[in-house]
Amino acid sequence: MSYSDATVAAATEFGPQVRRVMLEKQSEIRIQVPQISALKLRVLHGKVEIFGSELPRNTWLTFPPLQQFAVFTWYGATFEIDGVTETDTISDETPMISYLNVHNSLQVQRHRVTSSTRDYDSSQGPRVIIVGDTDSGKSTLAKMLLSWAAKDGCKPTFVDLNIGQSSITIPGTIAATSVEMPVDPVEGLPLHKALVHYFGHNTATNNVRLYKYLVEELARELEEEFAINAESRRSGMVIDTMGWTSGLGYQLLLHAIRTFNASLVIVLGQETELVYDLNKAFKFKKNVQILNLERSSGVFSRFSDFRKMLRNISIQRYFSGATNNLTAYTKTAKFTDMQVYRIGALLEKSRSTEPLRITPVLIDKDLVNTVLAISYAKQPHHIISSIVAGFVYITDVDLGEERITYLSPSAAELPSKIFIMGTLTWHKT
Numbered sequence: 001m002s003y004s005d006a007t008v009a010a011a012t013e014f015g016p017q018v019r020r021v022m023l024e025k026q027s028e029i030r031i032q033v034p035q036i037s038a039l040k041l042r043v044l045h046g047k048v049e050i051f052g053s054e055l056p057r058n059t060w061l062t063f064p065p066l067q068q069f070a071v072f073t074w075y076g077a078t079f080e081i082d083g084v085t086e087t088d089t090i091s092d093e094t095p096m097i098s099y100l101n102v103h104n105s106l107q108v109q110r111h112r113v114t115s116s117t118r119d120y121d122s123s124q125g126p127r128v129i130i131v132g133d134t135d136s137g138k139s140t141l142a143k144m145l146l147s148w149a150a151k152d153g154c155k156p157t158f159v160d161l162n163i164g165q166s167s168i169t170i171p172g173t174i175a176a177t178s179v180e181m182p183v184d185p186v187e188g189l190p191l192h193k194a195l196v197h198y199f200g201h202n203t204a205t206n207n208v209r210l211y212k213y214l215v216e217e218l219a220r221e222l223e224e225e226f227a228i229n230a231e232s233r234r235s236g237m238v239i240d241t242m243g244w245t246s247g248l249g250y251q252l253l254l255h256a257i258r259t260f261n262a263s264l265v266i267v268l269g270q271e272t273e274l275v276y277d278l279n280k281a282f283k284f285k286k287n288v289q290i291l292n293l294e295r296s297s298g299v300f301s302r303f304s305d306f307r308k309m310l311r312n313i314s315i316q317r318y319f320s321g322a323t324n325n326l327t328a329y330t331k332t333a334k335f336t337d338m339q340v341y342r343i344g345a346l347l348e349k350s351r352s353t354e355p356l357r358i359t360p361v362l363i364d365k366d367l368v369n370t371v372l373a374i375s376y377a378k379q380p381h382h383i384i385s386s387i388v389a390g391f392v393y394i395t396d397v398d399l400g401e402e403r404i405t406y407l408s409p410s411a412a413e414l415p416s417k418i419f420i421m422g423t424l425t426w427h428k429t
Contacts, residue, residue, distance in 0.1 A: 018082045023048070027092040028072040031063075031085050035309075038323070039063045039083040046077025051140060052147030053182035055079075061186055064322050066313055069185065070140075070296070072096060095294040099141060102266070102293070103148045106236070110154055113234050124226075125156075125236030127260055131253055131278075132268035134243030136295045139167050141268065142240045143189075147182035154235040155180045157222060158189060161215060161241050161256055164202045164307065168194050170318050170371065170391060171202045171311045172424045174214045176222055178232060187322050195221055198373035198388045200343070200422015202311060204242065204252060207344050210356055210384075212255055217385055219259045237262075245274050254281060263287055269295040315371060315426045318391060319409050329411050330395070335363050335402040340372065340419045341380055358383055361421050363404065367394045371426055372406075372419040380418065389415045393426055 177194040226233035319328040340361040377386040396405040
């Protein structure tokens with residue numbers, strides 16, 4: 001095992017903030033960008049990957065504050081870092097070989113179904129769901145598997161069920177997107193083709209019935225897409241989940257595995273009890289494989305305050321871009337141009353057989369600092385089953401003028417008058 005501070009490899013000739021790092025084969029440097037400034041990185045020699053995506057050579061990439069990532073090389077590489085890091089650690093102990101073996105196995109399955117001319121089920125690509133405790137590296141592994149598959153010419157579908165820290169769009173969403181290119185190490189996953197449902201909360205306990213319903217609705221929509229898109233069907237899915245694996249969280253994992261008809265369940269970390277329980281639950285399901293993989297020793301642990309900060313940054317990125325390269329627009333609307341609804345009561349019992357209620361929300365000062373989803377629904381009773389067009393952030397409510405001021409990522413008119421409210425708030429800085 002070899003751990004060292006990256007600054008040991010620094011060459012002082014580049015100045016106090018620019019240093020050169022040399023990585024040996026099958027090693028990585030784990031970096032956390034500080035809160036106060038961005039960080040730049042440029043590859044000089046060799047090939048390196050972030051989230052399975054190869055970085056271009058001789059091109060500076062800018063990583064925003066608080067971003068966490070590992071730069072890995074298979075055969076050795078040299079690159080420069082410009083800026084101060086919160087932490088940076090070099091290690092030659094990584095589980096990358098085992099992760100790559102999983103990818104190769106998935107590719108064999110994809111090639112097998114490509115040549116199949118039999119029934120619909122036999123032409124289904126692998127459906128991988130990644131489970132494990134908080135900060136076990138689930139999202140990182142998902143991005144690697146997606147990037148490697150896209151690099152090999154496939155178009156897998158990424159399904160994000162992690163409402164606390166969404167990888168596709170803002171927190172509080174259940175979403176899916178087709179991945180046709182390796183994941184951009186800075187910008188992340190593509191949003192323009194995403195199917196997004198707004199749950200509206202960062203924990204499933206706020207409305208378990210709604211969470212399960214939206215998971216089922218997204219699965220149904222993807223099945224419809226796969227029925228007419230053979231390439232997506234053959235490429236399969238990679239599904240990320242919440243870091244909640246006990247009690248109700250375990251039941252929601254079982255629900256997701258069954259709902260998406262997963263063929264491979266990857267358990268990250270030494271979750272012996274979870275592996276045992278899953279093997280027991282699916283012992284009669286020959287088409288479901290349970291695989292326990294080592295988690296990377298370089299996974300960053302994130303405390304609750306840090307997670308809250310990351311959620312705020314995720315919302316900010318939605319409006320301003322990863323590197324503040326997008327323009328957000330301040331606009332106003334009359335009260336009569338916006339109909340705001342809440343789905344179901346908070347902490348609604350999951351066993352209730354009554355339909356989820358759609359409740360109108362009074363437009364008042366309580367809307368300030370909330371994030372609202374713009375629903376594609378034509379009528380309020382279609383809200384639950386409809387995807388959303390995007391999000392707005394309410395900055396002011398003028399009761400006298402009956403006008404709402406909001407922040408929008410688009411200069412265009414609102415595509416709908418129907419909005420969904422949850423408990424998600426943001427305090428723009």
